[in-house]
Each structure stands twice: as C-alpha cells, then as structure tokens.
Amino acid sequence: ETVSQEAVRPDKLLIITVATDITEGYQRFLRTARNFNYTVRTLGLGEQWKGGDVAHTVGGGQKVRWLKEELEKYHDQEDLVVMFVDSYDVIFAGSPIELLWKFHQFEHKVIFSAEGFCWPDWGLADRYPPVSNGKRFLNSGGFIGFAPQLYEIVQLWKYKDDDDDQLFYTKIYLEETLREKFDITLDHKSKIFQNLNGAIDEVVLKFERNKVRARNVAFDTFPVVIHGNGPTKLQLNYLGNYVPNTWTHEDGCGVCDDDLLDLSEVQEDDLPRVLLGVYIEQPTPFLPEFLERLVLLDYPRNRLSLYIHNSEVYHEKHIQAFWEKHKEDFSSLKIVGPEEALSQGEARDMGMDLCRQDETCDYYYRVEPMVVLTNPDTLYILIQENKKVIAPMVSRSGKLWSNFWGALSPEGYYARSEDYVDIVQGKRVASNTVSSPPYIGIFLHISNRYRVWPLDLHFRNTNRTRRHNDLWQIFENPVDWEREIHSENYQNTQIFEEDLSEQDQRLAGGYENVPTVDIHMTQIGFQEEWLKFLQEYIAPVTEKLFPGYYTKAKALLNFIVRYRPDEQPSLRPHHDSSTFTINIALNRKGIDYEGGGCRFLRYNCRVESPRKGWSFIHPGRLTHYHEGLPTTRGTRYIMVSFVDP
C-alpha cells in the first residue's frame, strides 16, 4: 500500500493541545514541536483548570469541551488532518511528513493511541475487539484524524468539565456503529503514539546521526509521539534528555544554550538576591575551610544572605570564629545553633521559609558542608541556567558515586539509569531533567556542564573518637586534605600523645632491626592512608631520584619515632629493611630539641636539621649503613617509612 505524495502535506496538519499553565513540561513539548516545524495550537492558556485531578481520579472533560469549541473553525476542511495530544507529558520524536505518511497508511479517518490498561473502567475490557499482537485499549492522550470526523465525534460531548474524557472516547469506540461511522481505529503497535505506561521496557533509545529516536522493540516501530502517561514521568524525562536532539553523540547537548539567562549586562545591584542555606547535622571535617569558601563566592555581598543551621556542639567554635570574621560579608547572616534542638526537617523548613516569606529573596541555594565548592562562579552559573530548580552534579574524584541517580527502583529508591556512568564521568554533558515531582509542573534538573566542583565528599570515614579526622581524608577529600596537610602551619605531632597512648605497641607483619620508641601507622588505623600518600606524593619523587627504579610504594613499617635524652636518645648503626627509606622531620632542631640527626657511616655524612615537614630519602641497605645521633635536649620526632622492603 502506498501513500500518494499529494496526501502528505504538512501545511494541512494542525496539532492541538491543552495547557493552562506554561509548565516546563509544556515548554519541552513546544521545543520538540518547533524542532520539527509542527504548527501547534494551544487551548486553555491562562484559564482555570476545572478538569479535576486527573493524576489521581478520572476527569479531563474540559479538554473535550475546548476541543469541541476549537474544531468549529475547521469542521468543513476535509483535507485538514488534526492531531490532538496532551502537552505536559508529551514529546515529539518524528517529523510531520513521517506522521502524515503513517497516518495515511492506516487508511482510517481517525486513530487513537493504545495502551495495555483499560482505564478508567476495567469492566469495559471484554467489549474491546481482540488484538492478536499489540496494545488493546484506547488512550485519549493522543489521537489523529480528519477535521470533519473529529468535529463530529466531539459534538457528542455533553458532559461536565470533570467528567472523564477517556471514558467518553472509549464508549464511542466500543459502539460498533459509531466506530464504523467515524472510521476509528487504534494504533495498536505504536507506529505513531507511544504510551509509556505499561510499556517502559519496550522503549529504548536509538542513536542516529545527529538525532535520537525512541524505538519500540516489541513491535519494531519508531513512534512519532511519546507520552509519559501515568507513573512514567521519569522515563519520559530520561527519553526527553535525548529525543529528538537534546543530546546526541555527534553534537552533544543540543539545547543547553537555549533560554539561558544572560547576567552579563546586569548591574551588580540588580542581580537576584540569593539566600545560602547551610546545614551542619554531623561532625564534618574541614568545616572552617568550607565556610571560608562561601565567602570566596564571586557574588556581590549585598545580594547574598547566609543561614546556617548547626546541630553539633563540636562545631560551635568554628561557627563563632566565622561569624566574628565575616558578619559584615553578607547582607544578612543568621545562625541557629544546637540549643534550638531543631530536627533536620525543621531546620530546612526554617531556611526555606526565610527565602519564601521574603519578597526580596529570589533564589535559595542549599549547600551541604561536605561539598567542596571550588568554582567561585557557582552562583552565576546556576542562575544563568535559568531553571526553576537545578543542582550541579557532585561526584567524588575517580569514583562512580554522585548525587545523581538517573533512575528509581520500583520501590522508589536508588537505581542507576543506563546512562548513569557516562553522565557521572562527564562523557555526556548536559543539563538533564532528572525528576519532575508529579503535578507541580516543576522539573528538577542536574547539570554536569560546568565542572562546578571537583566534588569530593568527606563524611565517610568521620570518626568521632579521633581528634584529627582531617588527616584521614586523603581518600574521601584529597582536595582539602592536600591544602590543609601541606599548609605551613599544619602540626600534628600530638598524635603521639592523643591518639596512641592506649594502643598496643606490638607490631604485626614487619621487622625493625633496631626498635625505637615509636608509633606505627597500623596502630592508629592509618596504614592505608599512608600508603596512598606514598603512592601519590613519594613515588613520583623517587622516579626522579632513582632513575630506572620503579617503586611499588608498598611499606609494612611506617612509624613515628620519638627521641628524648632520658628515654631513647639515639639509634645504633643499622640497615633498614627497605629498598629506600623516607625520613620526615616533624619538628625543629634548635627550637624543639638539640642534637639528633641521621649519620651515614660510610660517607660520614649527616643530615641534621631538615626543615620541619621536609623529608630526605636514602637507600635502605648495604651502601647506607646509618645511625640516629643523640638528641641532647627536648624531644625530636621523625616519621619513617621503609619503602619496598
């Protein structure tokens, strides 16, 4: 069966839809329609919806009434093809020409979309004509037909606005005389309409050159209209993040630069006002650094307010110090402490209310203290994205963890979408619509467009019994770890007294030729962290020092030594059980102690006073027989590692 060229006339196609509000779903619908040059007529804009709560009960009759009024205009245009579709949860995946061609191939005057559920009256199921292969039941979220026939169908509407539209069309279809009179059929195999409810597993993405289609694998069809009916909004969002050209392999994000808010010409005093909400609900490493980073945000001070909720007594001193230093740096600064005993929910409500109830507050930005905000332009970037709700993607360096899920399990909990890994790794960069809480009409977006933060989280591994949690953060938060541990002021020899006094001094799995008064990293649970440090910071140095030798950066013995005149002042000559040894000065000769140092007997060479925090490296065996020289006053601390034993 061929369709004549003359029949396929896009100028004789009209799309009619309904939208009372310009929701993001409606905007997405229009974007896909524009992409294919559809002519769209929207009914009901700005009017009040009286069609009932269709998400939870029946309803939708108002759509039929409006359509009835609209079709008055076209009822005598015999060659006009009209398609009616919902808009909030619909996208176009194919062109008008394809649509018309498929329509004419059906050789019926009117085609309704089909689905697997008989809604709203399951009792009518038996009255449907049987279908050998395909969806059996009518869905009124999409239909297409010649204007005169559609006009005649909606003439039969004599009901209330909150009566059910689908039931109305269903009854007409099930009435054999009417079905034949109007020449109605159903699109059983999703050639034109894909209803997602009950069919999620049938629909996959198919990447083509510069465009993406949804393919129904059950019927091997490429539907033109995708409808996220029922509880399939997430799946529609997922498809809509690609179809028709939202993101393609060739061109990347096809819509990312549409509808941006240009702030470049806006005067500082006219920028939106932002309230930052910070919620400290657990002991958090590097909290002072986190707070200081808020001040570094490049945004006019008089447009920025800060609300901090802190439920940890431990952090009060940090917040106090921050407040004293920065109370002038924000247009307002409100702090609610642990004495208020707010629940997390109450604290968050309070923060949001501060913005919601303040007419001058334009944006509310919530940030968790375990997120590393490294880009000072963060606020500009997010505001320019021009979304109602948006989050930057937060991921941990080198890991597949992120704040983005991409999918939900049937129980409504965490699941990874098929595209999760590519998105987290930044291989697919876009502002994805990840969620649309039903019926609010607002989408939640997440963007990995700008690497807003290298994104490390550091709340795992936080142990309230440790005084120096920060030191353990080398895996979780290498960014802050490096900044803090490498700072000139970093001082942590107290570890000897604080963390270790109770520890078992016996060692497992290593051998010291000459025992010292020492604390081993295994004793304080720091062995893995130390090995990571060797890998990241020492291995690259040894490649320069010992060309041609490649260290495994493994070490069984990693320990802090304490020398005191009355305890252990020195160490007799020995070899180390290492290929090379690193020896880090932890305090200062001449200030903290006198004497000390390491002497290499064969060369009579002494390394006496490296700067605090500096290390020397020497081969461990044969050539470098060495001793620890007597400490004559005070206490000398060194950190020693026998690398590659």
Ligand SMILES: O=C(O)CCC(=O)C(=O)O
């Ligand atoms: O005191 C020193 O610097 C030498 C320490 C040493 O050789 C060792 O602990 O094996």
Ligand SMILES: [Fe+2]
């Ligand atoms: Fe040694």
